[in-house]
Amino acid sequence: xxxxxxxxxxxxxxxxxxxxxxxxxxxxxxxxxxxxxxxxxxxxxxxxxxxxxxxxxxxxxxxxxxxxxxxxxxxxxxxxxxxxxxxxxxxxxxxxxxxxxxxxxxxxxxxxxxxxxxxxx
Amino acid sequence: xxxxxxxxxxxxxxxxxxxxxxxxxxxxxxxxxxxxxxxxxxxxxxxxxxxxxxxxxxxxxxxxxxxxxxxxxxxxxxxxxxxxxxxxxxxxxxxxxxxxxxxxxxxxxxxxxxxxxxxxx
Numbered sequence: 001x002x003x004x005x006x007x008x009x010x011x012x013x014x015x016x017x018x019x020x021x022x023x024x025x026x027x028x029x030x031x032x033x034x035x036x037x038x039x040x041x042x043x044x045x046x047x048x049x050x051x052x053x054x055x056x057x058x059x060x061x062x063x064x065x066x067x068x069x070x071x072x073x074x075x076x077x078x079x080x081x082x083x084x085x086x087x088x089x090x091x092x093x094x095x096x097x098x099x100x101x102x103x104x105x106x107x108x109x110x111x112x113x114x115x116x117x118x119x120x121x
Numbered sequence: 122x123x124x125x126x127x128x129x130x131x132x133x134x135x136x137x138x139x140x141x142x143x144x145x146x147x148x149x150x151x152x153x154x155x156x157x158x159x160x161x162x163x164x165x166x167x168x169x170x171x172x173x174x175x176x177x178x179x180x181x182x183x184x185x186x187x188x189x190x191x192x193x194x195x196x197x198x199x200x201x202x203x204x205x206x207x208x209x210x211x212x213x214x215x216x217x218x219x220x221x222x223x224x225x226x227x228x229x230x231x232x233x234x235x236x237x238x239x240x241x242x
């Protein structure tokens with residue numbers, strides 16, 4: 001069974017987590033048969049390793065990581081692969097697939113353009 | 122005339138800017154009568170003040186700022202208002218409107234959920 005990790009940056013302000021929590025909850029409601037968890041790079045919990053362990057306990061045998069970042073930088077190119085390696089080591093080498101960042105997904109970019117056209121009147 | 126600033130975080134890695142540049146270019150192609158510019162909080166150019174000055178030179182009399190962040194944290198609650206104040210002071214007090222972050226826009230969240238449903242099969 002696939003599990004999904006919504007991977008976000010994290011921040012000092014607790015309000016930062018709210019849109020990610022809402023997204024996780026909506027995903028869970030839409031896909032009740034697929035375990036989903038948030039994980040944060042920094043400043044917020046849980047870590048990627050903890051989220052991976054939770055999904056494994058809930059039955060996931062493969063992990064899909066969706067980085068909720070707009071673009072690739074050192075966080076996704078360098079920090080995330082290191083976190084994945086240590087999280088996999090702590091979770092029996094479970095298989096992991098990483099999705100592109102939001103700004104590289106054409107559907108998301110199109111949605112942002114549509115939203116801007118309406119919001120920026 | 123309204124001008125639009127796509128406001129992103131910035132990063133050391135030049136690749137970070139690419140999705141924002143593509144978004145700006147697509148916005149410009151869709152809305153040729155509305156000047157658009159990128160601006161970065163940190164580590165990349167131009168600053169918000171420079172972008173605002175550029176849009177003003179291109180005829181903008183009102184600025185709409187779209188923060189390309191997923192959520193509200195200190196960057197949007199504290200840093201952005203301070204940058205706006207100093208950018209307005211440098212640009213004759215031009216009117217500014219700030220859009221919510223992406224993760225608070227229902228259309229964007231729905232697009233992310235649709236994309237996840239397809240990408241995380």
